[in-house]
Amino acid sequence: MKKLIKYFLHKITYLTIIFFLLVVFISTVKADLVKPSKSIEPFQVVKIQLNGLMKNDRPTKDHGIKQTWEFAHPNNQKNTGPLDQFISMLKGKTYNVLLNHLDHKIIELKMTEYVAYYEVTILDEDKAYYKFDWIVEKYAKEGPLKDCWLTTVVSAPKLLGSSI
Numbered sequence: 001m002k003k004l005i006k007y008f009l010h011k012i013t014y015l016t017i018i019f020f021l022l023v024v025f026i027s028t029v030k031a032d033l034v035k036p037s038k039s040i041e042p043f044q045v046v047k048i049q050l051n052g053l054m055k056n057d058r059p060t061k062d063h064g065i066k067q068t069w070e071f072a073h074p075n076n077q078k079n080t081g082p083l084d085q086f087i088s089m090l091k092g093k094t095y096n097v098l099l100n101h102l103d104h105k106i107i108e109l110k111m112t113e114y115v116a117y118y119e120v121t122i123l124d125e126d127k128a129y130y131k132f133d134w135i136v137e138k139y140a141k142e143g144p145l146k147d148c149w150l151t152t153v154v155s156a157p158k159l160l161g162s163s164i
Contacts, residue, residue: 033067036148042116042136045071045149046106050120053090053098064099065090073137073150094156097124106134114138116149123163130157 034040034048052067065087072080080086089095103123110117118134133155139145 033063033070036071036139036145036150038147040149042111042138042149043106043108043118045136045151046118046120046134049151050098050101050104050106050122054101054104056099062087068151071149071151073139073152074145076150076152095154097128097130097157098122100125102127114140121160122157127163129160129163131160132157 036045040048049068049071052064054064056062056064058064066083068090069077069081069083069086072086077086080089090099101122101124105121107119107121108116109119114137116136118136120132120134122130122132124130133153134151135153136149137152139148139150
């Protein structure tokens with residue numbers, strides 16, 4: 001009888017551990033979008049956007065594009081949105097090289113109190129290198145985005161060549 005109780009307790013403990021790990025795993029996979037904040041520096045804004053685009057469909061379809069949209073300046077959103085149109089634009093011929101790219105490098109070209117200029121080089125899925133000019137500006141108007149760094153310009157890609 002003691003063996004049976006001991007066996008039963010081990011199985012309950014084992015199942016409890018599995019359940020706990022499953023709950024932890026599911027909660028981390030959910031991965032909410034990072035929202036603009038005054039504490040996020042301009043380099044980090046570009047990094048957040050590129051990391052999202054690099055893993056566009058993880059954890060959900062177009063999560064990376066939606067993450068990029070979160071840090072688009074409202075003027076940029078007016079020109080490229082709404083979100084469905086922005087998704088179509090990024091999946092289009094010009095910007096699709098950003099989606100699921102293999103690697104990226106960010107170089108700061110110039111930084112002022114209100115504007116940061118970056119040169120971004122990405123290695124796309126076909127192992128071709130592309131360069132982008134990426135501009136991030138501090139939002140000046142009153143409201144929840146005041147003093148947040150947001151992307152105002154991403155140039156069309158310039159093909160640099162193949163890595164092969």
